[in-house]
Amino acid sequence: MTGHERLWAELGLDVPLHNRLLESLGADFQAKVESRKNRPRGMAYFDRVIHAAHGDRVAELVKGRAEGRKIVGTFCIYVPEEICLALDLVPLPLCGGTDFSVPYAENIFPRDICPLVKSTLGLAFSKTCPYAPIKSLAVGETTCDAKKKTWEILSERVPFQVMEVPNKKNARTGALWLAEVREFLARMEEVAERTVSADRLKSAIRLMNRKRAALQEFARLRAAERPPISGLDALVVYQGMLNDEPLRFTENLERLNRELESRIAGKVSPFPAGVRRLMVSGCPAVMGNWKIHSIIESCGGAVVADETCTGSRYFENLVDESAGDVDGMVAALAERYLKVDCSCFTPNDERLRSVESMVDRHGIDGVVQYVLQFCHTYNIEAIRVEKTLKAKGIPQIKIETDYSREDSGQITTRIEAFLEKLGSA
Ligand code: SF4
Ligand code: SF4
Known part of the structure; x- marks a missing residue:
């Protein structure tokens, strides 16, 4: 047994099945991402983040837990990470991006729910998620039906907190959300067995603002006339942002940003001049899921922007740092997180404005x-997104898919036709 295998066995994982999962993910990652040419040198770090997700990162978290640092599992970008960090808790998204685990969820759950939910549950049910046994508590939210009904079942098995994300944005729901964030803080204080101090909360807000600012800068660099990095590599960075230790991630991203600046100056790009510039918009593509970006870039397009939760939705808007006391900072956090424009909101005009502005900024x-x-909210909202894009004269295509490979050929044909329609520069 290797050191990691011993660790997984101690955590109660099904080691042979887990090895098969890693083989399948490793082969997919190698074929779709690592085998690409002309990648920035700084991507070596972010590749390691992907490889470490089930190994070294788990060992690091287990060590931290032994030193008293508890882990809080999350499933959505509405959970204010700053509060966890200020209490020395580790917020860790548990969303699954692999087809491998889906059948294990389908034994228990209906088949016709979103693959992200099924993949996440399947990892836990098949004993192949190393984070499930080490978390002290999980936090869900009321964003979509699949998730919120799932929480009822999970909360019977593990300590659970559900944050009520409202469906409209106004003064009344703003007050409701602030109360939810306050309740979240109180629950996290219980888990951490300490109360938050203004100094710790301020430092956590500054750290996350620095991380989000680096991600905004990264997005800005991707908008260069000759994109210095592929959409697949950018996706790897975005997937890492959800798993990696925040300060280490930020320092490495700041370094990568400097490398991208010099690549832009030297006109170094993984794409030929005149490549068609595409934006992926809609649902998240979490770790393990490189499908849509891989198809687009294999067909000769360049993904230069991601209007998703594994993209701009995570890093748009910083938290106002002017408050000096905990109450003021919690209010500033609630304000920032309520700006996230998930399709669970109605109406969701902020998202349409964001799509328009990203199209302009990235020359899409x-x-x-x-x-x-089965993600009904993004699926139906696609009609309004299409209308918004049409008014700007920007062509769009909607791809509805799961994590399987079965429809890859069909999607490839549709993307090829879409790129042909866009023509050459
Ligand atoms: S799509 Fe909505 S529910 Fe899903 S992670 Fe994003 S914000 Fe959360
Ligand atoms: S919001 Fe959509 S993509 Fe996210 S979990 Fe719900 S159904 Fe899946």
Whole structure:
């Protein structure tokens, strides 16, 4: 047994099945991402983040837990990470991006729910998620039906907190959300067995603002006339942002940003001049899921922007740092997180404005609306996104898919036709 295998066995994982999962993910990552040419040198760090997710990162978290640092599992970008960090808790997204685990969820759950939910549950049910046994508590939210009904079942098995994300944005729901964030703080203080101090909360807000600012800068660099990095590599960075230790991630991203600046100056790009510039918009593509970006870039397009939760939705808007006391900082956090423009909101005009502005900033030629199967809110909102894009004269295509490979050929044909329609520069 290797050191990691011993660790997984101690955590109660099904080691042979887990090895098969890692083989499948490793082969997919190698074929779709690592084998690409002309990648920035700084991507070596972010590749390691992906490889470490089930190994070294788990060992690091287990060591931290032994030193008293508890882990809080999350499933959505509405959970204010700053509060966890200020209490020395580790917020860790548990969303699954692999097809491998889906059948294990389908034994228990209906088949016709989104693959992200099924993949997440399947990892836990099949004993192949190393984070499930080490978390002290999980935090869900009321964003979509699949998730919120799932929480009822999970909360019977593990300590659970559900944050009520409202469906409208106004003064009344703003007050409701602030109360939810306050309740979240109180629950996290219980888990951490300490109360938050203003100094610790301020430092956590500054750290996350620095991380989000680095991600905004990264997005800005991707908008260069000759994109210095592929959309697949950018996706790897975005997937890492959800798993890695925040300060280490930020320092490495700041370094990568400097490398991208010099690549832009030297006109170094993984794409030929005149490549068609695409934006992926809609559902998240979490770790393990490189499908849509890989298809687009294999067909000769360049993904230069991601209007998703594994993209701009995570890093848009910083937290106002002016408050000096805990109450003021909690209010500033609630304000920032309520700006996230998930399709669970109605109406969701902020998202349409964001799509318009990203199309302009990134010089987008066409938009791929990425909808995970059975994600009704993004699927229906796609109609308004299409209308918004049409008014700007930007072509779009909607791809509704799951995590399987079965429809890859069909999607490839549709993306090829879409790129042909966009023509050459
Ligand atoms: S799509 Fe909505 S529910 Fe899903 S992670 Fe994003 S914000 Fe959360
Ligand atoms: S992709 Fe859609 S259906 Fe799936 S968890 Fe996110 S919001 Fe829910």
